[in-house]
Amino acid sequence: MTSAVVAKGVGPLLRGWRVRRRLSQLELALRADSSARHISFVETGRSRPSEAMLLRLAEHLEVPVRERNALLLAAGYAPRYAETPLDDPALGALRAGIEQLLAGYEPYPALVVDGGYDVVAANRGIAMLLDGLPGHLLDPPLNAMRITLHPEGLAPRIRNLREWRGHLLAQMERQIALARSPALRELYDEVAAYPPPRARAGDGRPGEEGPGEEDPPSPYAAFALPLRIEHGGQVLSFVSSISTFNTPMDVTVAELAIETLLPADPATVKHLRRLSG
Incomplete structure (x- = not known):
């Protein structure tokens, strides 16, 4: 401030x-x-x-x-809430609990981000989705928004990119409205300005750049907007759930968010279980 x-x-x-x-x-x-x-x-x-x-x-x-x-x-008072680095020994139990939660969710993807959407922990399900991305996007700090919307990141693989991009940008706008964070505003301006990936062959929209032809909605994800993403020749469908800590007393802990990707159809479940052996 x-x-x-x-x-x-x-x-x-x-x-x-x-x-x-x-x-x-x-x-x-x-x-x-x-x-x-x-x-x-x-x-x-x-x-x-x-x-x-x-x-x-x-x-x-x-x-x-x-x-x-x-x-x-x-108001002239001392700050009440500490901002403890996540690698501080005082947060050892928290880190252990997060790691156990992420591992227990496998083979389904799950990750933890901080207030700037930098990834502080992720499981093997996330690593599977990121497989094959260029190294410059994977260099730390890995940023969830950047790697999702970057034209060399996951964006070309997302089959409902227009909807998913709108959802993510709206989420960032709500957060910016709550926090005077120049870094978050800078990140928003960056990812909002990314050019869309080129249309795939057979899109039917000559001369227009944008995501390829989108798949019809999945009947299994009718209760929430799904993330539909290509992997290994198959389109996987996930519904995202975000959790935060109840009544946090530390700024670092308050800004952590745990995102889990719940399979939205039986084909996705089958594919992930097969890959996990």
Whole structure:
């Protein structure tokens, strides 16, 4: 967080979060056991909230952990939440649990990303999907968004790229709206500007560049948008599920997301089990 943001004080920051959550001052006051008058005084700088009240407001406004530290700093308090490196011994149990979870999900793909979509852990199912990609995309830090949407990455293999790309970009836009992250905005601008892969032969759209002819929707994935991706001469279909940690007290942990790819049809299950031996 920049010193300019801190200098504005906590009032405008709180008001911004309240407006973003589409709550009136009265609604927020009722949730936080306060009064609309007090909320108004805090937002206009006429009153300084206590640390406990500020954290209570942040909780009811569902402010991300990193941004809660920003609110505390702006109000003149010390940050409450540490940002522990993932390789720190203090997070050893967390790393072990993540590795066990990813291994237990095999042969299906699963990975863990941080707040910038850098991959911090992945299982052999992910390695299978990335097989054959150019080395410059696989150099660390491996970025999930970049490797998925890059024209030399997975994009040419994704049979419903138009839909999947729209889903990923919308996901990033929602995250950017919650976090003032120049790095995340830079990543979004990069991947949104990638040229689409050239149309495959038989696409039926001469002169137009874009993904090849898309497959008809799978009846097995009617409950959610599937990722349909080519591998080994077969089109695999997955539904993505993303999990985060409940009530995190550390910025690093709060920004971790575990993504598992659930097979969306029997053919995908059969293919992955055959490859796993």
